[in-house]
Amino acid sequence: MDAVIYARWSSAEQGKGSTLYRQEGDCRRYAAAKGWNVVDMIVDDGVSAFRGQNTTDGGLAKFVDAVAAGRYPRGIVLLVEKLDRISRQDVKTVFGWLFRITELGVVVCTVEDDRRYDADNLDMVAIIEVAVKAGLNNLESDKKSRAVGTAWAAKRQRLAEGDRAVMTKRAPAWLSVEGSPPTFVVIEERAATVRRIFEWTIAGLGKQVIARRLNQEGVPPFGRATGWYGSYIQKILTSPAVLGEFQPGTKPKGGVRTLVGEPIRDYYPAIIDAAVQARALAAVAGRSRRVMGRGRRLPNMFGGLARCECGARMSFVSKGRKIRADGTEVWEDYLVCDAYKRGQGCRNGNHYNYAIVERCVLDSVLAQAIEDRHFEAPAEAGRIEVELAERTRVLANLRERAETAMELAVASMRPEPRALYLRLVSEADEEEVAIQVLREALVAARGSVSPSEHAKRIEELRDRMRCEDEDERLSARMKIIGALHDLIRAMTFDRRTRLVGLELVNDAYVLVHPFGEGIAAGYVADRPGSG
Numbered sequence: 001m002d003a004v005i006y007a008r009w010s011s012a013e014q015g016k017g018s019t020l021y022r023q024e025g026d027c028r029r030y031a032a033a034k035g036w037n038v039v040d041m042i043v044d045d046g047v048s049a050f051r052g053q054n055t056t057d058g059g060l061a062k063f064v065d066a067v068a069a070g071r072y073p074r075g076i077v078l079l080v081e082k083l084d085r086i087s088r089q090d091v092k093t094v095f096g097w098l099f100r101i102t103e104l105g106v107v108v109c110t111v112e113d114d115r116r117y118d119a120d121n122l123d124m125v126a127i128i129e130v131a132v133k134a135g136l137n138n139l140e141s142d143k144k145s146r147a148v149g150t151a152w153a154a155k156r157q158r159l160a161e162g163d164r165a166v167m168t169k170r171a172p173a174w175l176s177v178e179g180s181p182p183t184f185v186v187i188e189e190r191a192a193t194v195r196r197i198f199e200w201t202i203a204g205l206g207k208q209v210i211a212r213r214l215n216q217e218g219v220p221p222f223g224r225a226t227g228w229y230g231s232y233i234q235k236i237l238t239s240p241a242v243l244g245e246f247q248p249g250t251k252p253k254g255g256v257r258t259l260v261g262e263p264i265r266d267y268y269p270a271i272i273d274a275a276v277q278a279r280a281l282a283a284v285a286g287r288s289r290r291v292m293g294r295g296r297r298l299p300n301m302f303g304g305l306a307r308c309e310c311g312a313r314m315s316f317v318s319k320g321r322k323i324r325a326d327g328t329e330v331w332e333d334y335l336v337c338d339a340y341k342r343g344q345g346c347r348n349g350n351h352y353n354y355a356i357v358e359r360c361v362l363d364s365v366l367a368q369a370i371e372d373r374h375f376e377a378p379a380e381a382g383r384i385e386v387e388l389a390e391r392t393r394v395l396a397n398l399r400e401r402a403e404t405a406m407e408l409a410v411a412s413m414r415p416e417p418r419a420l421y422l423r424l425v426s427e428a429d430e431e432e433v434a435i436q437v438l439r440e441a442l443v444a445a446r447g448s449v450s451p452s453e454h455a456k457r458i459e460e461l462r463d464r465m466r467c468e469d470e471d472e473r474l475s476a477r478m479k480i481i482g483a484l485h486d487l488i489r490a491m492t493f494d495r496r497t498r499l500v501g502l503e504l505v506n507d508a509y510v511l512v513h514p515f516g517e518g519i520a521a522g523y524v525a526d527r528p529g530s531g
Contacts, residue, residue, distance in 0.1 A: 003036040003077035008044040008085045023081045030111045067104050074105030082112040172241040173222035191271045201280040207233035244270030274389035301481050305491040310346040312339035348495035360512040369483040370458050381445035388438045391431055398428040
């Protein structure tokens with residue numbers, strides 16, 4: 001007779017121990033004693049049987065589907081350590097599952113009490129036995145769940161009241177829990193790695209590039225991973241824990257984590273400030289980059305802006321590196337209408353030389369796009385930036401909570417959520433006023449320079465775009481990309497005139513002529529259709 005071993009445990013912590021070896025060993029010894037041939041083994045790691053996840057979308061559910069599809073012969077044995085490995089749900093659910101799988105021809109055997117359940121022996125004695133076991137298992141799980149839930153509710157309440165005692169030994173990867181009473185201690189080597197990730201992101205590097213760099217440098221990954229991945233870089237960049245915040249939540253075994261209450265500030269030691277995280281996330285949101293050739297990164301400054309007159313986006317196309325007659329090396333990069341490329345009816349077959357378009361646009365509007373805020377700020381401005389970033393995050397949280405309270409008020413017609421909504425809106429209004437004051441203070445703190453000094457700073461920034469150092473070059477380009485996207489509302493490529501129209505946020509309209517020789521790079525013009 002053939003048998004399939006099934007092993008399950010509810011938490012990752014259990015998986016780190018010997019539970020798998022014990023369950024597998026007991027089952028294999030039992031099968032050997034019965035003379036059964038073990039043909040497969042199914043493992044549900046960290047999956048709850050109390051919530052029934054293993055029987056709905058876990059490995060056990062896939063086994064049942066395979067049996068129903070005829071991939072296992074009738075009479076196959078499902079061998080488990082004990083019944084609660086299969087389910088800890090209510091009696092009706094457990095018996096319904098057992099009845100279904102035995103009707104499919106599966107024989108369920110439990111090692112602990114040497115019991116066998118199949119379609120031929122589910123008599124009254126077996127029904128009572130299963131009912132008693134299932135009832136006791138479900139009751140035990142329910143008590144544990146309630147006890148854990150009550151304990152965590154009390155912990156969250158203490159946190160909300162200002163208690164900053166360490167509630168659990170689980171901590172972000174750059175912190176450890178030490179001492180008695182326990183405290184969080186920064187693992188400096190890891191914290192330095194996190195800070196580098198933010199610095200590289202602000203400089204314009206993408207999460208995949210950062211992961212590759214860390215792997216190439218041999219920086220040990222956090223946790224049990226075998227290397228760095230872009231998804232984990234993204235998780236670090238968006239984590240409130242880097243700012244010292246802890247967001248309470250609940251997560252049933254096998255379920256999705258749900259946030260509970262407000263973020264708790266100053267729970268963890270902060271390893272970066274809010275302004276740094278804000279700049280990093282802004283860099284991620286505004287980045288549009290192409291990777292062209294080995295070791296050559298070329299940000300397309302106009303990604304998301306450049307549109308053909310037909311409305312389709314302008315695609316970045318590279319025809320590779322060329323050597324001119326004079327021996328100079330150039331890259332033939334072009335912007336081409338995507339609809340024209342794909343034969344979707346657009347007649348704009350013009351290939352706009354990317355380097356010339358870029359130069360003309362920068363000559364025309366960079367002085368307007370680059371402001372004092374795009375350069376390094378003095379210490380006082382840096383302090384205001386941090387506070388401004390903190391208040392901006394608080395405002396976003398207040399607005400989100402106010403929206404939720406409004407939905408509850410409408411759905412329940414209760415006065416409590418309505419009162420909460422009004423309080424949150426009032427607090428949000430106060431934050432908006434404070435943010436406006438901070439913005440004005442930031443302008444004053446940064447100060448301004450003379451037009452000649454401003455022109456000099458812009459020229460130096462453009463020189464950095466041609467710097468030999470790749471990171472320095474990319475950092476300059478990303479700074480300019482952010483400034484251009486703040487200024488330019490739309491960028492349209494005309495087929496007939498071959499002009500490029502720039503619609504600015506201040507309602508000015510600038511035309512650039514990337515095909516013209518001896519013509520000014522750009523000039524202010526009337527918007528098409530304005531008369």
